[in-house]
Amino acid sequence: MHEWALAEAVIKAASEIAEREGLKQVTRVTIRVGELQQVERAVLEFALSQLKTARFKNAKFDVETEKARLRCRVCGHTWVFCEKNLDQATLEAIHFVPEIAHAYVKCPNCASPDFEIEQGRGVWLQTVRGVK
C-alpha cells in the first residue's frame, strides 16, 4: 500500500498545479512512474480514484510506466533492469526505496555497483489538463 502514499502525493501536487493555473475542473492527469519504483499500477489507480477531490470528479488518470535503463559508470555498458533476476524480498526493498537497487544490482558486464539510472526512476506528474 505504499502506492497510497504516492497517490496522495499525486493528488496534492496536481491540485497545486490546478490551483496555480486556475483550473476549476481537472479532466486529465498524466503520471509517469519509473519501473524501479515497482509500483502496482492497479493499486495506484485505485488509490487515485479513492483520493480524488471534487476538482478531479471527471478526471482521467493515465499512468505510464517508464522502463528502467541503467548505465555502468565504470565500463559504460548499458542494460535494462530485469526483475526476473531478483528475488521477491529484493524487489520489495527496491519497491520501497528504488535507490536500494545499488545494493543488489551489478553491471552484467563488469560487476560494478556504480551505475547510473538513466531512466525509470521516480514518479513524475507529466500533464494536468482541465477546464478554467
Next chain:
Amino acid sequence: MADPRISIIDERMKEIDAIIAVSSGKGGVGKSLIASTLALSLAQKGYSVGLFDLDFTSPSTHAILGIGDERPTEKKGIVPPRVHGLKYMSITYYSHDLATPLRGADVSNALVELFSTTRWGKLSYLVLDMPPGIGDATLDAVRFIKNIEFLIVTTPSRLAFETVKKLVTLLRALRVSVLGVVENMRMNGSKTIQQETQKLGLKFLEEIPYDSMVEAAIGDPDMLLQTALADKVKHLCSTILETRASIRPEGQRGRKRKA
C-alpha cells in the same frame, strides 16, 4: 514535469512538534551516538520520539540500537516500527548489511522517497542522524523540512571545528536555526572549542569527555543510557527541553505545535 512526492512531505511532517538534525562538518565525531542517545533520553522523559538515520551510505544507528527483526509496516505508506521506545527508520531495513553506494542524485531521490512515504504520525521530537558535511542530504533536509533545527557536534580537534564553521556558514545563508554546539570526546580541559563557538555567536551546549565505556554499550541501549556520555546527553536533553516548554510529554494535555 513535477515530482509530486515533494508536495506531500509537509503533510507527512505536520504532526511533529520539533525536528532536530544532529550534524557535523566531519565524520567520526559521534553524531550517531549523540543522536541515538538524545532520542532515547527524550523518550525516557515521556516524549513521543522518532529517530531517522539519514546517513544512507554509512548508517550506524541500527547498530547502536541493536535492532533485531523489527520492520516497518505498510499502511498507506511506511509506518516505522517501535524500537526501544522510538519510532525508528533506517535504510538498513531494505539494504541490510550490504554496501549501498549512492551518488548525490541517488541520495536525494532516496530521501524524497522516504520523506514522502514514511508516516510518523504524532511526535514531540524527530531526531535526524545526518551524514557528515554539507552535501545532498543536508541540503535536502533543509530544503524539505520547514521547522528543522541543527544541533552541531564537534570534537576538540581544530580540524573538526574548521568544518563546523563551513556548516554554520551554510546554515546561516539558508536561514536555518542552530540550537548550538556540542563538544564530544574531550581529552583535557581546553576551552578552545567553547571560545570558538562563542566567537561564532552560537551556544556552547555541552562538553562530553571521551568515554571508553561507550564501545561496550553499542547494541545495548539500556547500557548506553548508563554511560557517562548518556549523563551528559541527558543534561543536553534538559537544556533543549527548557527552551521548548510548549512541547509536552505524551499523556499531558495541551500539547502545542511550535510556532
